[in-house]
Amino acid sequence: xxxxxxxxxxxxxxxxxxxxxxxxxxxxxxxxxxxxxxxxxxxxxxxxxxxxxxxxxxxxxxxxxxxxxxxxxxxxxxxxxxxxxxxxxxxxxxxxxxxxxxxxxxxxxxxxxxxxxxxxxxxxxxxxxxxxxxxxxxxxxxxxxxxxxxxxxxxxxxxxxxxxxxxxxxxxxxxxxxxxxxxxxxxxxxxxxxxxxxxxxxxxxxxxxxxxxxxxxxxxxxxxxxxxxxxxxxxxxxxxxxxxxxxx
Ligand code: F3S
Ligand code: FES
Numbered sequence: 001x002x003x004x005x006x007x008x009x010x011x012x013x014x015x016x017x018x019x020x021x022x023x024x025x026x027x028x029x030x031x032x033x034x035x036x037x038x039x040x041x042x043x044x045x046x047x048x049x050x051x052x053x054x055x056x057x058x059x060x061x062x063x064x065x066x067x068x069x070x071x072x073x074x075x076x077x078x079x080x081x082x083x084x085x086x087x088x089x090x091x092x093x094x095x096x097x098x099x100x101x102x103x104x105x106x107x108x109x110x111x112x113x114x115x116x117x118x119x120x121x122x123x124x125x126x127x128x129x130x131x132x133x134x135x136x137x138x139x140x141x142x143x144x145x146x147x148x149x150x151x152x153x154x155x156x157x158x159x160x161x162x163x164x165x166x167x168x169x170x171x172x173x174x175x176x177x178x179x180x181x182x183x184x185x186x187x188x189x190x191x192x193x194x195x196x197x198x199x200x201x202x203x204x205x206x207x208x209x210x211x212x213x214x215x216x217x218x219x220x221x222x223x224x225x226x227x228x229x230x231x232x233x234x235x236x237x238x239x240x241x242x243x244x245x246x247x248x
Contacts, residue, residue, distance in 0.1 A: 002027045005077070006085040007035060009047065013098045019087065020044075026077050032086065033061055033072040036100075048099035056213055059147030063100050064089045069149040069211045091152040107148050110168045113196070114175050118187040134183035140221060141178040143214040144171065150208035150218060156201045167198030170208035174222035180229065190230045199227060 005026045008019040022043055024035055033051055040047050052058040054073045061072040066080075066087050080086055094102035122128055151169040152158065168176070176193045179185055193199040204227075206219045216222075 003082045005035070005080075005082065007039065008085055008087040009036075009039065009044070009099070010089040011044075011047070011099050012096065014096055017096070017099075019089075021085075026082075030077050031073055032065055032070075032075040032077065032088070035077065035086075036072060036088070048097070048101045050101050057145055059145035062091055062147045062149050062152065064091060064152075069152045071147060071149070071213050074213055091148065093152045093154075093158045094148070104148050106164060107146070107151055107169070107171065110172045110197075111175075113168070114172055114179070115187060115189060115192065117179055117182060117185050119184045120186045128184055130183040134181075138178040138181045140216055141174045143216055144174070145214060146171070147213060149211040149213065153207045153211045154202075155205065155207065156198070163198070163201060166196075167201050170202070170218045170223065172197065173199060173202065173226065174216070174218050177222035177226040180226060190226075193226055194230050199223070199230060202227075 003026055004023050007022045007024050009022065011017050011020045022039055024038055024043070026035060033049075033054060036047065036049050036051075040049070049061070049063075049072075051061040051073065053060070056071055056074040059071075062069065063072055064070070065072065065075050067089075069091065072088075077086075088100060090096050090100050091102045091104075094104050094106060097103050119128065148171065150171050154170050156167050157163050157169060173193070176189050176197060176199075179187070180189055180193075202219075202223055204219055204224065208218045209216070209220065212218060
């Protein structure tokens with residue numbers, strides 16, 4: 001059975017904006033993105049929204065639904081009571097372009113800074129052999145759809161614009177972790193993780209893992225193991241002694 005819902009949608013641009021209230025029809029089985037499309041078709045033809053697949057795979061339709069970072073195409077209307085107003089706002093961590101569309105270039109800038117894979121030389125027979133268990137360890141991180149909900153929710157940059165320069169964000173700390181555990185990679189990214197990408201600023205609140213639509217355990221399986229590897233190196237007395245002798 002259909003019903004009428006109250007939607008409050010942020011409308012505006014970089015110079016400012018406000019919530020606009022709409023009453024809009026909702027039908028059984030619909031998701032928030034369906035309602036946004038209905039608003040565009042019936043009441044707000046110029047409402048700006050980014051989307052593409054409507055299947056939770058392209059990572060485009062990220063927004064904040066009642067204050068929580070979510071993919072609009074995966075958020076069922078049945079999540080909310082019929083008389084509960086649904087508030088849609090753009091991702092708070094990134095600059096607004098218009099309405100629900102934000103400028104997420106910060107993420108692409110950070111992506112470009114991550115040092116690439118440095119593979120060890122091939123075996124004598126020309127192959128690159130890896131153990132299946134080593135391959136599988138980092139496979140989870142490859143599920144990332146680049147929706148940037150983890151980046152949006154992390155308090156290190158959400159409320160602190162000044163941290164953006166020195167913090168890559170959870171989405172790229174797991175990229176570093178993934179490379180670090182790659183069985184073919186020989187580069188050592190531990191110093192860079194700490195000093196250039198702000199690993200130490202993460203205080204393991206795990207909010208990034210909670211909002212990931214792919215269910216990636218960013219903190220437990222990526223960030224914490226990377227922190228442990230950095231700590232091992234820094235506080236291992238033999239490594240410390242080696243670095244001192246090496247410097248002479
Ligand atoms: Fe931020 Fe995730 Fe760490 S939300 S503080 S990167 S555990
Ligand atoms: Fe592609 Fe939502 S439209 S993830």
